[in-house]
Structure formats: C-alpha cells, structure tokens
Amino acid sequence: MSNNYSEEELSQLPFRDESLELEERVKDLLSRLTLAEKFKLCSGRLMWHTKRIKRLGVKSFTMYDGPHGVRDDTMGKTKSTYFPSAICRAATWDPKLSYAFGKAIAEEVREVGAHMLLAPGINIQRTPMNGRTFEYQTEDPYLNKILAVATVKGIQSQRIAACVKHFICNNQETNRFTSSSEVSERALQEIYLPAFKATVQEADAWSFMTCYNKVNGIYGSENNNLLRERLMENWGFRGFTVSDWLATAYTSTEGCVNAGLCLEMPTSKMLSKASLKNAFQEGKFSEETLNGNIRRLLRVMFLVGLFDDKSTLSSGSRNTPEHQSIARKIAENGIVLLKNKNDLLPLDIDKLKKLAIVGPNADNKFGGGDILSGGGSSVNYPPYEITPLEGLKQKCMGRVEIIETPSEADVTIIFAGLNHEHGMDAEGEDKKFFELPLEQIELIKRTVKQNPRTIVVLINGSPIAMDDWINSVPSVIEAWYGGMEVGTAIANVLFGDVNPSGKLTLTFPKKLSDSPAHKSERNFPGVEEKVFYDEGIYVGYRYFDKEQIEPLFPFGYGLSYTTFNYENLKLNKEKFSKNDTVTVSVDIVNTGNRLGAEIIQLYVQDLKSSTDRPPKELKQFEKVNLEQNEKKTVEFNLKFSDFSFYDDSTHSWVVEPGTFNILIGSSSRAIHLQKEIEYFE
Ligand code: BGC
Numbered sequence: 001m002s003n004n005y006s007e008e009e010l011s012q013l014p015f016r017d018e019s020l021e022l023e024e025r026v027k028d029l030l031s032r033l034t035l036a037e038k039f040k041l042c043s044g045r046l047m048w049h050t051k052r053i054k055r056l057g058v059k060s061f062t063m064y065d066g067p068h069g070v071r072d073d074t075m076g077k078t079k080s081t082y083f084p085s086a087i088c089r090a091a092t093w094d095p096k097l098s099y100a101f102g103k104a105i106a107e108e109v110r111e112v113g114a115h116m117l118l119a120p121g122i123n124i125q126r127t128p129m130n131g132r133t134f135e136y137q138t139e140d141p142y143l144n145k146i147l148a149v150a151t152v153k154g155i156q157s158q159r160i161a162a163c164v165k166h167f168i169c170n171n172q173e174t175n176r177f178t179s180s181s182e183v184s185e186r187a188l189q190e191i192y193l194p195a196f197k198a199t200v201q202e203a204d205a206w207s208f209m210t211c212y213n214k215v216n217g218i219y220g221s222e223n224n225n226l227l228r229e230r231l232m233e234n235w236g237f238r239g240f241t242v243s244d245w246l247a248t249a250y251t252s253t254e255g256c257v258n259a260g261l262c263l264e265m266p267t268s269k270m271l272s273k274a275s276l277k278n279a280f281q282e283g284k285f286s287e288e289t290l291n292g293n294i295r296r297l298l299r300v301m302f303l304v305g306l307f308d309d310k311s312t313l314s315s316g317s318r319n320t321p322e323h324q325s326i327a328r329k330i331a332e333n334g335i336v337l338l339k340n341k342n343d344l345l346p347l348d349i350d351k352l353k354k355l356a357i358v359g360p361n362a363d364n365k366f367g368g369g370d371i372l373s374g375g376g377s378s379v380n381y382p383p384y385e386i387t388p389l390e391g392l393k394q395k396c397m398g399r400v401e402i403i404e405t406p407s408e409a410d411v412t413i414i415f416a417g418l419n420h421e422h423g424m425d426a427e428g429e430d431k432k433f434f435e436l437p438l439e440q441i442e443l444i445k446r447t448v449k450q451n452p453r454t455i456v457v458l459i460n461g462s463p464i465a466m467d468d469w470i471n472s473v474p475s476v477i478e479a480w481y482g483g484m485e486v487g488t489a490i491a492n493v494l495f496g497d498v499n500p501s502g503k504l505t506l507t508f509p510k511k512l513s514d515s516p517a518h519k520s521e522r523n524f525p526g527v528e529e530k531v532f533y534d535e536g537i538y539v540g541y542r543y544f545d546k547e548q549i550e551p552l553f554p555f556g557y558g559l560s561y562t563t564f565n566y567e568n569l570k571l572n573k574e575k576f577s578k579n580d581t582v583t584v585s586v587d588i589v590n591t592g593n594r595l596g597a598e599i600i601q602l603y604v605q606d607l608k609s610s611t612d613r614p615p616k617e618l619k620q621f622e623k624v625n626l627e628q629n630e631k632k633t634v635e636f637n638l639k640f641s642d643f644s645f646y647d648d649s650t651h652s653w654v655v656e657p658g659t660f661n662i663l664i665g666s667s668s669r670a671i672h673l674q675k676e677i678e679y680f681e
Contacts, residue, residue, distance in 0.1 A: 004055065005055065005056070005057075007057070010056070010057045013028065013032070013056075014028040015028040015029035015032070015307065016057075016307055018308055018309070018312075022299065022302055022303070023299075025302055025307070026295055026298045026299050026302060029056065029058070029298055030291060030294060030295055030298060032056055033053070033056070033294070035280070035287065036273065036277075037053050037055075037056075038290055038291070038294050039271075039273045039276040039277065040053065040273060041053070041058075041263075041294055041297060042257075042262070042263065042264060042268075042271040042276060042290075042293070042294075043263065043264040043265070043267065043268035043269075043271040043272060044263065044264065044265040044266045044267055044268070045060065045267070046073075046266075047073075047265075047266040047267075048062055048063055048064055048072075048073065048114070048266070049061070049062050049063075050062075050263065050297070057307075058301070058306075059306055061115050061116070061297070061300075061301050061304075061306060062113065062114040062115055062116070063114060063115065063116035063117070063118055063161075063163065063242075063265075064109065064112065064114050064116075064117065064118065065117075065118045065119070065377045065378065065379075065380075066118060066119060066377050066378040066379065066380060067085075067086055067117075067118070067119035067120060067121050067135055067378050068082060068083050068084070068085050068086070068135075068378050068380055068481075068483065069081055069082040069083055069105070069108075069367065069380030069381070069382060069483075070105060070108040070109050070112055070114070070117065070318075070380070071379070071380055071381065072112040072113075072114065075381075076368070076381035077381075078112065078318075078381075079318075079319060079381055079382060079383035080108050080112070080318050080319060080380060080381065080382070080383075081104065081105070081108060081318065081319045081323040081324060081326075081327055081382065081383075081483075081484065082327065082367040082380050082381075082382035082385060082483045082484040083101055083104075083105060083326070083327045083330060083483045084327060084330045084331045084334055084480060084481065084482045084483040084486070085134045085135065085378070085461050085480055085481040085482075085483070086120065086121060086134070086135050086136055086137050087125075087133065087134050087135075087136065087137065087334075087461050087462070087480055087481075087505065087506075088330060088331060088334035088335075088461075088479075088480035088481065088482055088483075088502075089101055089137075089147070089330050089334060090137035090138050090143070090147055090334070090505040091333075091334040091335075091336055091478075091480065091502040091503060091504065091505055091558075092330060092333035092334045092501075092502055092623075093143070093502070093503055093505070093599045093621060093623050094333060094623050095146050095147060095149075095150035096150070097326070097329060097330050097333060098147045098150035098151045098154065099150040099151070099153055099154035099157075100154065100326050100329075101151065101154060101326060101330060102120075102150065102151040102152065102153065102154020102155040102156075102157070102162070103154040103155070103157050103158060104154075104322070104323045104326050105117060105119075105154075105155065106154065106155040106156070106157070106158035106160035106316075107158055107314075107316045107317050107318070107320075107323070108316065108317070108318045108319070108323070109155075109158075109160045109316070110158055110159075110160055110313070110314060110315065110316025110317075111315065111316030111317055111318045112316075112318070114160075115160060115161060115300075115301075115304040115305075115306060116160065116161035116162075116163050116206075116207060116300075116304070117155055117160060117161070117162060117163065118163045118165065118209065118377070119151075119155075119162065119163065119165070120137070120148055120151045120152065120162065120164060120165075121135045121136050121165050121166065122136065122137055122144055122148045122164060122165070122195045122196065122199070123136050123165075123166060123168070123169070123170050123171055123192075124136070124138070124139060124141070124144065124171060124191055124192055124195075124539060125137075125138060125139045125171075125462075125505075125506045125540070126139070126171040126172070126517050126533070126539055127171065127172060127430075127515060127517040127518065127524050128431075128434065128462050128463035128464075128506070128508075128509065128512070128515060129172070129430045129431045129434065129462075129512070129518075129524065130171060130172050130173060130430055130431070130462070131172075131173040131376075131422075131423075131424075131425065131426050131427055131428065131429050131430045131431055132173060132376070132378075132425075132426075132427055133425065133461055133462035133463075133506075134378075134425045134460075134461020134462060134480070134481055135378050135427075135461075137195075137505060138505035138506055139505065139506040139507065139539055139540030139541070139555065140505065140506075140540060140541070140555065140618050141190065141191050141192075141194040141195060142194070142617070142618045142619060142620075143505055143618060143621070144194070144195035145194050145195040145197075145198040145199075145202075146621075148164065148195045148196075148198065148199050148203075149195075149198050149199055149202045149203045152164065152199045152203035152204075152205050153203045156203070156204070156205075156206060158314065158316070159303065159304050159305050159313065159314075160304060161206035161207050161239070161300050161303065161304055162199070162203075162205055162206060162207065163206075163207040163208070163209050163242060164196060164199045164205045164207070164208050164209065165208070165209035165211075165244065166209055166210070166211040166212070166220070166244055167196055167208050167209060167210055167211055167220060167226065167227075167231070167241075168188075168192055168193065168196060168211055168215060168220065168226060169181035169183055169188075169192055169211065169213065169215050169533075170211035170212060170213050170220075170244075171517075171531075172430055172524065172525060172531065173427065173428055173429050173430045174429070174430045174524075174525035174526070175213075175525065175526065175529055175531075176212045176213055176428075177212050177213075177246075177247075177249065177250070178213075178214075178250070178529050179213050179214065179525075179526050179529045179530065179531050180213065180214035180215070180216065180217050180529060180530050180531065181213055181214070181215050181216070181531050181533060182216060182217075182530050182531060182532045182533060183215065183216065183533040184533065184536050184537075184648070185646070185648055185651070186536060186537055186645075186646045186648050187533055187536045187537050187539075189646035189653075190537045190645065190646050191537055191539050193230070196208070196231075197230075197235050200231065200235045200236065200237045200239075201235060201236065204238070204239075205237070205239055206238075206239035206240075206300045206303055206304075207239045207240055207241070207242055207300060208227075208231060208237065208239065208240075208241050208242070209241075209242050209243070209244050210223075210226075210227070210241060210242070210243050210244055210247055210261065211244060211247065212244050212247045219247070219248075219250060219251050219255075220244075220247065221243045221244075221247050221248050221251050221255075221256050221259070221261050221264075221270075222248075222251040222252065222255030222256045222258075222259045222261065223259055224258060224259040224260070226259075227241055227259045227260040227261065228258075228259055228260040231260070232260055238296070238299060239296060239299070239300055240262035240263060240293070240296035240297040240299070240300050241260060241261050241262050241263070241296070242261075242262065242263040242264075242265055243256075243261055243263070243264045243265055244265075245265055245266050245377075246266070246269075248261070248264050248269055248270040248271065249269065251270050252270065252279075253270045253271065253275040253276060253278075253279040253284070253285075254279045254284035254285050255270075256270050256271060257271070257276070257279070257284075257285040257289060257290060257293065258284075258285050258289060260292070260293060261293070262293040262294070262296050262297045263297055276290075319383050324484070324485060327483045327484060327485045328485035328488055328489050330482075330483070331479075331480075331482035331483055331485055331486050331488075331489035331490075332489040332492055332493060332498045333501055333502055333597075334480055334482065334502045335477060335478065335479050335480070335482070335489065335490070335493050335498075335500050335502050336477070336478040336500065336502040336503060336504055336557075336558040337475075337476075337477055337493075337500040337502075337558060337559040337560065337561075338476040338477065338478055338553055338557075338558070338559070339470065339473070339474070339475055339476040339559070340474070340475045340559055340561075341474040341475065342474060343561075344411070344453060344455065344474045344475045345455065345475050345477075345494060345496075345561065346493075346494065346495055346496025346561055347411060347494055347495050347496070348496075349395075349396070349399055349400060349495055350399075351410075352396075352399075352400045352410050352411060353400065353401065353410055354400070354401045354402075354403050354408060354409045354410050355392070355396060355400050355401070355402055355403070355409055355410065355411055355412075355413065356402075356403050356404060356405055356406045356408070356409035356411070356412040356413070356451065357388075357389055357392060357402055357403075357404065357412075357413050357415070358404060358406065358412065358413075358414050358415070358443065358447060359413075359414040359415035359416050359440070359443065359457075360415070360416070360417075360440065361388065361415040361416060361417045361419070361457075361459040362387065362388055362389045362413075362415035363387045363388070363389040363390070364387060364415075364419065364459070365385045365387060366385070366419065366420060366459070366481045366486075367379075367380050367381065367382040367385050367483075367484060368380075368381060368382070368385075369420060376420070376426055376427025376428055377427055378427065379420075382483075382484040383484070384484055385483075385484040385486070385487075386484065386485060386486065386487035386488050387486075387487045388413075388415050388457065388459070388479075388486065388487045388490050388491075389402075389415075389487070390487045391486070391487025391488045391489070391490055391491040392413070392487070392490070392491045392494070394487075394488070394491065395491035395492075395494075395495055406447045406450040406451040406454065407450040407451060409451060409453075410453065411451075411453045411454070411455065412447055412450075412451045412453065412454045412455070413454070413455045413456075413457055413494070414443060414444055414447055414454060414455070414456050414457070415457050415459060416436055416440045416443070416444065416456055416457070416458055416459075417436070417440075417457075417458045417459035417460035417464075418431075418436075418459075418460040418461070418462070418464070419459075420481075424460075425460060425461040425462055425481070430525065431462065434463075434464060434465050434511070434512040435464065435465045435468070436464055436465075441468055441469055444456060444469045444472075444473065445469060445472065448469075448472045448473055452474070453474065454473055454474070454475075455473070455474070455475040455476070455477065455494070456469075456473050456475070456476045456477070457476075457477045457479050457490060457494075458476065458477065458478050458479060459479050459480070459481065459482075459486075460478075460480070460481075461480055461481050463506065463507070463508040463509060463552075464508075465509075465510070465511060465512070465552075466508075466552055467510050467511065467552065470552075477490075477493065477494075477500070478502075478504070479493075496561060496594070499560055499561045499562060499594055499595060499596040499597070500558065500559065500560060500561065501558070501560060501596065501597035501598070501599070501623070502558050503556050503557055503558035503599050503667065504553055504554070504555060504556065504557050504558060504667075505555070506540055506555060507540050507541050507544055507551045507553070507554055507555045508551060508552040508553040508554075509544075509549075509551055509552060510550065510551065510552045514544070514549050514551070515543075516535035516538050516539060516540075516543035517533075517535060517539075519534065519535070522534065523535065537614065538614065540555055541554060541555035541556075541616075541668040541669075542614035542615075542616075542617070545614060545615040545616060545668070546614060546615055551669075554667050554668045554669035554670075555618075555667065555668040556599070556601050556618070556665070556666070556667035556668045556669075557667035557668075557669065557670070558599075558667070560592075560596045560597075560598065561592070561594055561596065562590055562591070562592025562593065562594050562595070562596035562626075562628070563590075563591045563592040564588055564589065564590060564591060564592075564596070564598045564626070564666065565588070565589040565591050566586060566587070566588060566600075566664060566665075566666070566672035566673050567586070567587045567588075567589065567673075568585075568586060568587040568633075569584070569585075569586045569662075569664055569673035569674070569675050570584070570585045570586070570675075571583070571584055571662065571675050571677055572584075573677070574677060574678065575677065575678045575679070575680055576640075576677060576678075576679055576680075577640075577679065577680050577681065578640050578655075578681070579640070580640070581637050581638065581639060582637070582638040582639075582662075582677060583635060583636070583637055583638075584602060584635070584636040584637075584638060584662055584664075585633055585634065585635045585636075586600065586633070586634055586664050586673060587631055587632070587633050587634075588600060588624060588626065588631065588632055588633075588634060589626070589629070589630070589631040590626035590627060590628055590629060590630050590631075591629075592628065593628055594628060595625065595626070595627050595628065596625075596626060597623055597624065597625045597626070598623070598624055598626065598666065599621055599622070599623045599666070600621060600622050600623075600624065600634050600664065600665075600666070601618060601620075601621045601664070601665050601666065601667065601668070602618070602619055602620040602621065602636050602638075602662065602663070602664055603616035603617060603618055603619065603662075603663040603664075603665065603668065603671070604616065604617055604619045604638070604642055604643060604660055604661070604662060604663070605617075605660060605661040605663055606643070606645070606656075606658070606660055607658065607659045607660060607661055607676070608658050608659065609645070609656055609658070610656060611645060611647065613645055616663055616668065616671075618668070619636075619638060619642045620636040620638070620642075622634045622636070638662075640655055641653065641655075643655045643660055643679060655679055656679070657678075657679055657680050657681050658678065658679060659676050659677070659678050659679075660676065660677050660678070660679060661674050661675070661676055661677075662674060662675050662676075662677060
C-alpha cells in the first residue's frame with residue numbers, strides 16, 4: 001500500500017482525534033482501509049486476538065474467557081479472581097451483585113491488557129443435563145434478562161466490551177457443532193430471546209457471540225434472520241458479532257458475511273483472506289455489506305479505547321481485596337438452603353465440640369484444571385482457593401475440633417456434589433447421570449446411620465436427583481461452585497454469620513423424566529441431529545405448573561434462618577387499559593429472630609385466554625433485607641406488556657381483555673397473596 005505513515009502522521013489522522021464523534025472516527029478509519037485490510041480484520045489470530053493493520057496503527061483487539069475469571073495468554077501464570085459460577089451469581093437474585101461482578105471482572109480484563117470478556121453466557125437452562133448449566137443463569141426469561149443487563153452494564157462501565165453468548169438456543173452440549181435446535185417462534189419470543197434482546201436495548205451490549213448449533217436448520221454464524229434481521233435491524237444492535245470458536249466450520253463465506261458475522265474466531269477459515277477474496281470476486285457479497293460488518297468491529301475498537309492514549313484509560317486491577325470480597329459476597333448470597341429440619345442449622349459454635357467433615361468435595365478445588373480435561377472455556381487460574389474444609393477450619397480454630405469420624409461428632413457435614421470432569425458439569429459433553437455418583441449416595445446413607453445430625457452441602461452447578469437420600473438427611477445446602485472464597489462463604493452460612501437468602505433459578509425435578517426436555521429422544525439429545533423443542537414455551541416451572549408435577553424443589557425456592565410474613569397486598573386499580581401502570585404493593589415482615597433477606601416474587605396469571613398460557617410467569621421481584629420484626633413495603637409497577645403473550649398467528653404481542661391474577665410468593669410454588677385485576681381495551 002502506498003501510504004506508509006510515520007507515527008507522527010498517523011497521530012494527525014482524523015480517526016485518532018479523540019475530540020471527534022465516534023461515528024466520524026469510524027467512518028474515517030474505514031475509508032482508509034483497503035479491501036485486503038478489511039479481509040484481514042474479519043478473522044482472528046492466535047486464539048484471542050484480531051489481526052493488526054500496522055500501516056494504520058490498528059492494534060490487536062484482544063478478548064479472553066471466561067465467565068468466572070479472566071484468563072490470558074499465559075494460561076495460568078498470571079492469577080485472576082475466581083468468581084462464583086453464573087448459576088450461583090444468579091441464585092442471589094441480586095442485580096447489584098451482578099453489576100459489581102461485571103465491573104470487577106472488567107477491571108481484571110483491563111489489567112491484562114485485553115478489551116473484551118467472553119461473557120456473560122445467558123442461554124436458558126432448558127435441561128438439567130446440559131454440561132454447561134453452571135455457566136448459565138436460569139430457566140426464566142425475566143430473571144435472565146434482569147441479571148444479564150446488570151452484568152453487561154457492569155462490564156461495560158469499564159469500557160470493556162461484554163460478549164453476550166451463545167446466540168442462540170445452544171442449550172445442550174451433545175452434538176453442539178452440528179445439531180439444529182428446532183424451536184417455535186413463540187418459544188423464541190417468550191423464552192429464548194428476551195434476555196439477549198434486553199442486553200442490546202437496555203445495556204447496549206457491544207458484542208454477541210454466535211452459537212455452534214443451527215437454529216431451525218441454519219447455523220448461528222450464517223443465520224441472516226437471527227443476526228441481521230433480529231439483532232441488527234429489529235433490536236438496533238450497534239456492536240459486532242463474533243463466531244464461537246470454530247463455529248464457522250460448516251458454514252459458507254458468503255453465508256457468514258451476508259448474515260452479518262463480523263469476526264471469525266479463533267483463526268481464519270470461512271473468513272480467511274483467500275476465501276473472502278474468491279467469494280467477493282464471484283460477486284457473492286458486496287463491499288457495502290462487508291463495510292457494514294467491519295464498521296461494527298471498528299466501532300467497538302473505539303468504544304474500548306483501542307486508539308486512545310493509554311494514559312487516559314484506567315489501568316485496571318486484579319485480585320484486589322475488593323474483588324475478593326465481591327466473590328465472597330456472591331458466594332454467600334447465592335447459597336440456597338434447601339432443607340433444614342428442626343433447625344439443625346445454623347450451627348452454634350459455643351455448643352459444638354466435635355464436627356466431622358467428610359465427602360469428596362470437602363477439600364476439592366474447582367478453579368485451575370485445564371480446558372481440555374473438562375474445565376472448558378470457563379476454566380480459570382485463581383491465586384488461591386479456600387476449600388470448604390479450610391473455611392471451616394478457619395472458623396472453628398481453637399473452638400471446635402474437626403474430625404473425620406461421624407459417629408464421634410456432634411454434627412457431621414458431608415460435602416457431596418459434582419465437579420468439572422467430562423460427563424459432569426463441564427463444557428463439550430452433557431452430564432452422564434442425573435444422580436450423584438453411587439459412592440456418594442452410599443456415603444450419605446452410611447453417614448446418616450452413624451450420625452443422624454448430618455448436613456449435606458452440595459457443590460455442583462446443575463440440578464441432581466435427591467429422592468434416594470433426602471428424606472433421611474435433616475439439612476441440605478446448595479452451595480454451587482462458589483469461586484475462590486467458597487470455603488469462607490460456606491462456613492459463614494453454616495454458623496449463621498450469614499443468613500442464607502439465595503433461591504433456585506431453575507426447577508429441581510424429582511426425576512429426569514419429569515423434565516419437559518426429557519419426554520423422548522426427540523427432545524433430548526435429539527434425533528438425526530435435530531433437537532425438537534416440543535415443549536415450546538413450557539420450559540422449567542411453566543411446565544411443572546401446567547402439568548401439575550411436584551418438583552423436588554421449585555423455581556424461586558430457598559429457605560432462611562428466619563421467617564417472613566406477607567401481608568396487605570394492594571393494587572392501585574381494579575381495571576387497567578393499555579397505557580396504565582398497575583402499582584402493586586405488599587408488606588413483608590421479618591417474623592423470626594434474626595436479620596434476613598427475602599426475595600419477593602410477583603407472578604402474573606391469565607385466567608382466561610384464547611391461547612394456551614402458563615399458569616404463572618415471573619414478572620418482577622425484589623430482594624429486601626429485614627431486621628428482626630422489621631416491616632417493609634415493596635412496590636412493583638406493571639406495564640401492559642407484562643400481561644402479554646406472543647401470538648403466532650399475528651406475529652405480535654397481545655393482551656386479551658379479561659381477568660388476570662397477580663400472585664405474590666416466596667417461590668413459584670409458595671404463593672402467599674393474590675388479587676385479581678381486569679384488563680379492558
Ligand atoms: C465456548 C465459548 C468460549 C470459546 C472461547 C467455546 O468453545 O463455547 O463459550 O468463549 O470457546 O474459549
């Protein structure tokens with residue numbers, strides 16, 4: 001190329017002028033790129049980087065996994081905070097913690113010199129067998145959206161791009177590179193798309209990662225309907241799309257370019273210089289289309305400050321005491337107390353002499369490992385990890401003796417669960433079993449016989465069967481994969497320094513066949529590489545409610561060491577029409593004897609509809625802290641759209657005149673108060 005600029009000349013070019021409008025800078029840089037340079041920008045280099053355009057001083061844009069802790073090129077040599085897994089963060093039902101997490105992890109991305117975090121993963125938890133359930137947030141579209149928006153806002157508050165993944169219907173790992181998710185428009189609209197859409201419209205997400213799978217027969221990376229029509233044209237996405245790693249394998253060059261795939265990662269195949277050149281010469285895509293894709297990537301490069309004077313950007317920080325404390329708080333708030341017969345918990349440190357600790361996860365570490373041996377792309381390399389045993393030793397030091405013999409202990413704690421080996425909670429394969437490993441079930445049964453005062457603490461990232469043993473155990477805690485502060489968090493909850501307040505973000509079925517995605521092989525893992533989402537919108541509790549199946553633990557469920565009363569439900573009107581806001585208020589009282597937090601859930605039920613609708617749908621929630629005897633009034637504002645469903649025949653959202661029920665509960669199956677309201681046109 002003729003223009004060989006000196007650094008001095010480069011710095012004078014308009015796109016380097018920080019005082020110019022973003023779009024002006026993008027336009028100027030784009031106009032200076034040759035066709036060959038544009039081709040170069042379409043695919044990655046060395047796993048995590050884009051290619052440089054030295055002539056114009058365009059540096060590599062760098063992106064790293066993962067959702068729970070930043071990795072970088074050193075693969076473990078540098079240490080980043082290991083945050084709790086997404087399912088644990090979601091179980092806090094606290095968008096403020098998702099924001100804090102996003103901000104903190106983005107500071108770590110900045111510190112390792114990168115520009116984008118390959119997170120959050122917000123695929124709906126359709127089946128408890130998905131190997132990546134732990135990386136995702138929930139089965140419910142509303143909760144998913146609230147937490148995704150907060151996370152993206154937190155990340156991007158640091159001028160680090162979030163990469164919302166995997167767009168879309170990558171709901172299982174089996175055949176993920178080749179299978180087609182066969183899903184209805186209504187299910188897409190009501191269940192699978194809302195959180196993705198909200199990250200664009202409410203958080204201005206700067207990047208989307210395509211899925212490996214096909215959606216209704218077309219691969220995510222060349223899916224014009226998903227990328228160009230919905231994401232870009234309908235939702236107004238201004239960021240760029242990136243393929244999941246090697247997700248373009250079975251696509252075509254023009255398919256990807258025309259659909260709006262901007263960047264192929266990690267290396268070039270469909271969007272290599274040669275493939276692009278050939279397809280272009282054959283007239284399979286226009287330069288204008290290519291420009292549109294490149295413009296998006298350049299825009300985000302500017303947004304993250306790739307061309308700005310480094311000294312004007314924050315230098316980021318990693319593994320600070322503040323980040324450690326955010327990791328601990330998420331772990332503490334995400335822990336779900338599933339069962340607590342006769343108030344065995346919390347343990348009283350002054351009354352306990354000997355505590356037995358057993359089980360395979362007592363001293364196990366879940367950070368570290370490597371990508372190939374099951375850790376998958378969410379693997380991370382923490383500077384330390386406090387195991388449950390270490391956390392309890394610390395808590396009990398000098399006060400309670402820790403032993404390994406249940407029969408000699410006042411109380412026994414079994415740390416059971418899964419890990420990130422293949423076939424468990426891991427990427428690349430789905431779970432092999434819905435039950436705990438047999439030896440753990442035997443351990444629980446044996447231990448309870450030796451000591452009936454036994455608590456099971458589960459460390460895992462997906463629903464598991466418990467029918468076999470749960471009746472014999474007085475207390476059960478779901479602690480998830482709680483990051484590098486997990487041991488401290490668990491000890492704080494077991495001894496009551498922290499009152500558990502997490503609630504399940506997905507249904508725990510009693511048996512797998514109860515689950516809507518497990519009616520037949522068609523639904524999971526699919527036949528002839530097609531996975532039929534026959535359950536439609538009836539995902540999670542929507543299905544369990546409709547079929548009146550008793551789950552092991554319902555969506556929204558979680559106990560506390562205190563108790564709450566729900567009183568005085570009021571609606572500001574008895575009837576509403578399209579432009580009205582319905583204000584719902586309810587009083588919550590802490591009736592127990594300690595400080596606690598409650599998650600108040602508001603569900604809407606359509607009493608009569610021309611279309612089949614779920615018996616209830618979550619529309620709002622609020623987490624409140626209450627001192628002993630304290631009462632707070634919680635207020636929710638509902639809009640017309642909170643009462644709507646997607647009508648397949650008219651391709652639009654519809655609210656039908658008639659009566660709706662407003663349900664207020666502490667879980668999807670514990671509705672304490674309800675009131676009717678009428679909609680009129
Ligand atoms: C995963 C993505 C991840 C990417 C890069 C893929 O296998 O599906 O979630 O971000 O690898 O590691």
